[in-house]
Amino acid sequence: MREVAIIGTGITPCKGRWIERTYYGLAQMAVKAAVGDAKISIKDVDAVAYGIYNDIFELSAIPEHPLQGIIGMANKPGMRITSGGATGSYTMMTAYTWVASGLYDIVLALGVEKATDCFDFQSRTSTPEVIKTIGWSGDTFFERELGWTASDSYAEVVLAYMDEHPGDLKDEVSAKIAEILCEQVQNNPYAQRYGEKVTAEMAMNSRYIVYPLKLLETCVYTEGAGAVIFASADKARAICKNAGHPIIWVTGVGAANEASVAGRDERHKIMHRILSDHLAAKAAYKMAGIRDPLKQIQVIELHDAFIKQLQITMAEMGFVPLGHADDLIDKGLMAPGGPILVNPSGGLTYGGHFVGGSNMFSCWSACRELTNRNMERALVHGTGSTVAQYGVVMILERGS
């Protein structure tokens, strides 16, 4: 496989509702920003992979088809990827693979979602309709009619983890993480909750979405787009030299999808584990030569659908032992001045979650931190589907 680097990234501002833009416009804005970052023309790009999660959000069964021409990719290959919450990560993995295989030299990964056009006319708000729309993602024969939602399926995993590790995932700790993410989001002017102040006390007292997940510890619904451009080593060196920014190498990629049905052993979902994250990280670490993630990775952009899930994922990825996820705060690991910077973008909880492009948003932030803070290595993570079934991990390293 060939070496692959990221040569440009771009995102739109994250907003709870973009009245002024459709997803066509958002896609154009992100692509314009990414090619601008790389200082290349869209004509230099060989192929595009689209991350759009949910047809119902976009009101179209082939939502990517209008984008091909309007982003300047007419008459070139284009493929849509949809993998639940991990759509963005799997889209970037596809773009990476196309370059690594030698099939194309420069590939664009574009993620976009327009979620809050959905509207519940009864309550006169968007949220219930967004939840309902995502609710069509659950198992349709045995679970959807029981009221499956994304929140209650992640709550299942968190509750099962708490069954297995009583005493871990204390409310005080997840509330403190919420406060840290809200402080960090003030460095991200693109974030949905930029300018907001949320304290640990406010997070502690916020209402339950579904027990034990609280409102201020839950990802927001966002509309927006993100684009990441991948290139082969020789192209990347020339482009980054011209653009005047460091090359960001992709040194590790890993992914795993668990079974969705719960059972007694690993042939089925072990509810108290997020094995998908564990296996994805393990594969990415092996590829990147990482033996001690806590010592070798400085920036983590983690798909925090829920803060208690963030804690479990950090344990699954080897930053803290399983059963000791509270060490993230209790031992100061992700506290200001600690050894790891987790979600400097504010994460999906405070930065924004436009599902098909959220992981591009995370990747954009990781590249920004590696460049601006002169750090060595970052991890970008995506999770998705029922009971955190899908996990994708990408390792990025700052080059010269």
Next chain:
Amino acid sequence: MVPEIESEVLEVRGERYLQSNESMFTFYKRTKGEFSPYFLALKERKVILGAKCPKCKLVRVPPFVLFCPECDFEPIELVEMPDTGVMNSTPPVTYFAHSLFEHQVPFGRGRVLLDGADTALPIHVYTTKGVLTPRIFRRGTRVKVIFRENRVGKPTDIFAVPIAEIPREKQNVRGLQESALDWESPVEPELPTPDVEAKKIYHSTLLQLKKMASLVAQSERAQKDLAGWKRRINVKTSGGCFTLLIDDGKLDVQEGEVKGPDFIMVAKHPAIFSDWMSFRDSLTNAIIAERLWISLNREFTTVFKLDRLPRSIKRTGQ
């Protein structure tokens, strides 16, 4: 439901944007295909089927495979399962549901490892002991599957109840239906004898509640929250009892109890209601934390309506 107005103009930073009402839906006559024997057995025979691999002996419930993927796609055999088992993990309980499920709240969606099964059956969980809270079902809680009276061949034809709540003589009855269980006489939580402090808070809370009732009379939004709803609720607290009377948009509060209420609330402390009125806490959160109990699970809908009142009154004043 799409309102008649087809479009509207919104203004953002001086620019005008058009927005239209649209919908996306499809009707189905969807086959249950290879799952038909499972759903027909639920509907017609009150029996739960599993899929057993004759080679590795793994038993999957529900029978979601035709072939065993662990054994080079060996054809499975359908087997009848016991209707008892344990919770695979602590199930989440939904209090805030979207429009398709709001009539069911609160409901628990859990997974039961039936005796002899290797995979867990997704299932609703309910209690006969009043409102459902997150602490009633835990990993390992022993349960029995109960069948609905009206079964149509859907996952909602069945639900699980803690076996400890089922009279001993009925625990081994196969195909037990919901009508065989007593849903109407749960045991109320015990309250401590009122002390001086609790009585004091009770009286001040009662005054606040009466003031709130008068504010409802002035708030169109709050009246809408209670429109078309009639309930007589006896509320018992550690400081004393009162009655909440909801009558089609009106709220009244009276000291003491009424005979034959629609349901009963038991609050560990009267301050739960002052916290509710002053936005410090919601009645729903108090239920989740088991500081507030209601005698009928279905009456959570009433609690949900009451929870809206403080905000509706505040918005009226703005």
